[in-house]
Amino acid sequence: MAREYKAGDKFDLSDIVIYIRNIPELQRISRTERYFEIGAGVPLNRILKVGQHVLPKIFTQSLINIAHPAIRNRATLGGNLCHHPRRLNTYGPLTILDARVELRRLGKSRWIQIPRLFNKTGESALQNGEILSRIRIPFVDWNMQFFQKLGDPFQKPKSSLTFCALSDIKKGELTDFRIAISFIGKAVLRDRELETLITGQKIPLNDKSRAEARTVFRNSLMQLPGEVTLFQKQRSLRLLQWYLSALHEPSSELFF
Amino acid sequence: MKISFTLNGQELAADVPASLRLVDFLRDRLKIHSLHPSCYSGECGNCAVLLNGELAYSCMIPVFAAQGTSIHTYEGIQLSEEYEDIIKGLRDENAFPCSYCLPSKIVIIQSILKSSPDPSTQDIFEVFAGTHCPCTNFHNLARGIIRAAFYRREHVNG
Numbered sequence: 001m002a003r004e005y006k007a008g009d010k011f012d013l014s015d016i017v018i019y020i021r022n023i024p025e026l027q028r029i030s031r032t033e034r035y036f037e038i039g040a041g042v043p044l045n046r047i048l049k050v051g052q053h054v055l056p057k058i059f060t061q062s063l064i065n066i067a068h069p070a071i072r073n074r075a076t077l078g079g080n081l082c083h084h085p086r087r088l089n090t091y092g093p094l095t096i097l098d099a100r101v102e103l104r105r106l107g108k109s110r111w112i113q114i115p116r117l118f119n120k121t122g123e124s125a126l127q128n129g130e131i132l133s134r135i136r137i138p139f140v141d142w143n144m145q146f147f148q149k150l151g152d153p154f155q156k157p158k159s160s161l162t163f164c165a166l167s168d169i170k171k172g173e174l175t176d177f178r179i180a181i182s183f184i185g186k187a188v189l190r191d192r193e194l195e196t197l198i199t200g201q202k203i204p205l206n207d208k209s210r211a212e213a214r215t216v217f218r219n220s221l222m223q224l225p226g227e228v229t230l231f232q233k234q235r236s237l238r239l240l241q242w243y244l245s246a247l248h249e250p251s252s253e254l255f256f
Numbered sequence: 257m258k259i260s261f262t263l264n265g266q267e268l269a270a271d272v273p274a275s276l277r278l279v280d281f282l283r284d285r286l287k288i289h290s291l292h293p294s295c296y297s298g299e300c301g302n303c304a305v306l307l308n309g310e311l312a313y314s315c316m317i318p319v320f321a322a323q324g325t326s327i328h329t330y331e332g333i334q335l336s337e338e339y340e341d342i343i344k345g346l347r348d349e350n351a352f353p354c355s356y357c358l359p360s361k362i363v364i365i366q367s368i369l370k371s372s373p374d375p376s377t378q379d380i381f382e383v384f385a386g387t388h389c390p391c392t393n394f395h396n397l398a399r400g401i402i403r404a405a406f407y408r409r410e411h412v413n414g
Contacts (some may be wrong), residue, residue, distance in 0.1 A: 011275045011318050019320055045310075070364075070387030071298055073310040074317065 040078025345404025
């Protein structure tokens with residue numbers, strides 16, 4: 001007989017468990033000229049081993065920031081994406097990388113963008129009988145990538161957040177700019193208004209552009225649900241200010 | 257549910273409830289007493305095993321996930337020749353852990369040496385970030401592991 005433990009010590013599983021880890025298709029990693037495709041059951045450490053020099057650094061850094069190697073040997077990318085109350089690591093980077101996921105059921109499959117995996121109330125797009133089977137990450141050149149996870153989400157959920165940003169700068173002009181911030185809970189912010197405002201501007205940004213960006217971003221932060229604290233919003237705003245002031249044309253691909 | 261797996265080279269089969277954790281199954285049913293789970297949340301590292309050669313914390317794994325796998329615990333590693341290299345390396349650098357966490361640390365060290373014959377201090381610190389027992393100075397421990405890796409390479413190269 002197994003020992004009895006206090007609440008929370010046992011796995012809370014239903015009577016019927018379908019174990020999908022050993023399905024070969026979920027364990028595959030493939031690569032084409034345009035994208036990298038990862039099975040939902042591939043452990044995080046295997047993704048790092050196979051794709052560390054190929055995958056966007058912003059994504060590999062988000063994987064390295066997940067727990068420690070013993071956990072990463074077991075944890076999967078599909079599991080990380082589907083655990084919606086804690087979208088602090090891969091969700092943000094994959095959102096701005098325009099990654100797509102395949103939802104598959106018997107005889108049918110559909111591809112959706114990562115942000116559509118959950119709606120604003122946190123409900124999953126997975127229908128009855130569907131599983132997340134593959135994640136497709138496109139190869140696009142970004143010459144500035146930034147990923148920062150602040151705080152310990154387990155110990156301090158009201159102050160922790162993940163900030164990630166991608167920029168492509170050519171001939172002193174910001175040709176593409178993307179940003180996403182995620183918090184504990186349902187809130188993930190990708191501010192397209194800010195992205196539109198900043199894209200196409202000359203680097204370094206002048207004071208007026210930075211002030212406009214700050215105002216737009218602050219408005220977006222204020223619209224976030226109440227579970228995001230004022231402290232988290234302030235942190236996000238400061239990180240954005242710092243990032244915008246750090247934008248410059250790198251001589252080679254830059255990750256920081 | 258029925259599962260079959262290999263434990264320290266020995267093939268086993270068992271009938272287990274799905275919600276049971278692997279660590280409880282190994283300790284209570286198979287009497288693997290080198291596992292000392294204390295946190296049940298993957299933080300202390302005292303229930304470390306090698307699952308298909310990779311480091312895993314058995315408190316985080318449901319027992320049915322062991323189906324078809326090969327599990328190695330401290331008891332199995334202790335009987336191998338590789339164990340001597342680890343012990344020698346740790347002794348040389350005065351980095352011997354306490355008897356409570358020694359089994360898990362040996363399993364973790366074995367996983368490090370299996371994945372990298374010449375591990376760096378950073379690799380070692382990263383893996384040991386998932387352990388809690390403060391009995392050993394981590395810098396000494398890292399030096400001990402690097403020394404153990406040296407003995408292992410000597411052993412392999414003859």
